[in-house]
Amino acid sequence: GQNIDQPTEMTATEGAIVQINCTYQTSGFNGLFWYQQHAGEAPTFLSYNVLDGLEEKGRFSSFLSRSKGYSYLLLKELQMKDSASYLCAVWNRDDKIIFGKGTRLHILP
Amino acid sequence: DARVTQTPRHKVTEMGQEVTMRCQPILGHNTVFWYRQTMMQGLELLAYFRNRAPLDDSGMPKDRFSAEMPDATLATLKIQPSEPRDSAVYFCASEGKGGGETQYFGPGTRLLVL
Numbered sequence: 001g002q003n004i005d006q007p008t009e010m011t012a013t014e015g016a017i018v019q020i021n022c023t024y025q026t027s028g029f030n031g032l033f034w035y036q037q038h039a040g041e042a043p044t045f046l047s048y049n050v051l052d053g054l055e056e057k058g059r060f061s062s063f064l065s066r067s068k069g070y071s072y073l074l075l076k077e078l079q080m081k082d083s084a085s086y087l088c089a090v091w092n093r094d095d096k097i098i099f100g101k102g103t104r105l106h107i108l109p
Numbered sequence: 110d111a112r113v114t115q116t117p118r119h120k121v122t123e124m125g126q127e128v129t130m131r132c133q134p135i136l137g138h139n140t141v142f143w144y145r146q147t148m149m150q151g152l153e154l155l156a157y158f159r160n161r162a163p164l165d166d167s168g169m170p171k172d173r174f175s176a177e178m179p180d181a182t183l184a185t186l187k188i189q190p191s192e193p194r195d196s197a198v199y200f201c202a203s204e205g206k207g208g209g210e211t212q213y214f215g216p217g218t219r220l221l222v223l
Contacts, residue, residue, distance in 0.1 A: 033212075042200055042214035043152070087152065096165060097142075097212070101151035 002026050004100035006088050011106045012078055020073045020086050020103045028093020034062050034073045035087040037102065043087055046073070075105075083107045111135045113215035115201050121221045127189040130218045132201030133182055140204040141184045142212065143169075143176055147197045155199075158184065191222045 003025045012018040024032070031050045035043035049055055049064035049071060061074040073086055085102040092098060114133045122128055134141050142157040156166035156176040166176060173192070178184045188195055198219050202212040 042216055044214070045211045048211065089152075094165075096154060098154070099144075099152040 002090075002092065002096075002098045004088055004090060004098055006086075006100045006103045008101070009104045009106070011108060012075075013108050014078055014080060016078050017074065017076050018078060018105065020075070020088075020105065022071045022073070022088030022100060024069050024071070024088070024090045024098075024100075026090045026092040026098060029066060030091040030093060030095075032062075032064055032071050033087075033089040033091070033097070034060075034071075035089065037085045037087060039084070046086075078107050080107050080109065111213075113201055113203050113213050115199075115215035115218050117218055118216060119219045121223065122191055123223050124192055125190045126222075127187065128191050128195075128220060128222075130186045130199055130201075130220075132184040132186075132203075132215055134184065134201070134203030135213055136182070138203035138205050138213075139181075141178060142200075142202040142204070143184070143186050144200040144202065144214075145197045146200060146217075152200075155186070188220075191220075193222045196221050 006022045033048050034046040036046050037043040047062040049062050052064055054063045059076045064071045085104050087102045088100040090098050116131045140159045143155040144152050145155055146152045155169045157164055158178045161178045175187045198217045200217045201215040204212045
């Protein structure tokens with residue numbers, strides 16, 4: 001079966017760093033996405049990893065280990081506007097994109 | 110500013126009624142996805158099209174749901190008859206070259222079936 005696990009909720013403080021983990025078991029692997037979704041809005045693209053390693057994009061970085069079926073999204077210098085759900089999604093070999101249930105991130109002042 | 114549009118944004122209907130949701134993908138995008146999002150299940154892929162051909166609709170209840178793409182600028186998702194358990198937000202997303210590209214989501218249709 002297809003399974004993507006991420007923590008349901010996390011809390012962090014403004015200005016701090018937070019790491020959101022995602023583990024997956026899917027039928028094959030073509031790539032892994034991270035999306036941000038604010039309450040009541042549509043998901044927006046953050047990153048896409050195909051190869052192992054860390055991809056940095058401003059305050060956000062995404063890491064992938066294909067052998068471990070593991071990824072994380074790292075958010076630095078947290079701002080209040082980063083309060084949102086973060087969705088991990090895997091593109092499998094059947095050309096389907098499977099989403100995790102998302103991690104709700106709360107930022108405290 | 111290219112974006113995916115969806116209509117209607119909100120729909121309240123009674124059980125048994127037909128519901129039609131429409132999506133206009135970004136011009137030039139050849140892959141269109143339909144998703145459903147609920148608190149319990151999260152985001153689920155219902156169906157998707159590439160170059161207007163249906164590639165997969167295994168996530169969709171076939172007896173009541175149907176998805177079509179009559180032309181490159183319009184995708185539709187119909188529910189007939191609707192049931193209360195269909196209440197959810199339905200997102201359409203489009204993608205450029207097909208496979209592993211960024212998906213751009215529309216604003217969603219919030220459906221409530223009473």
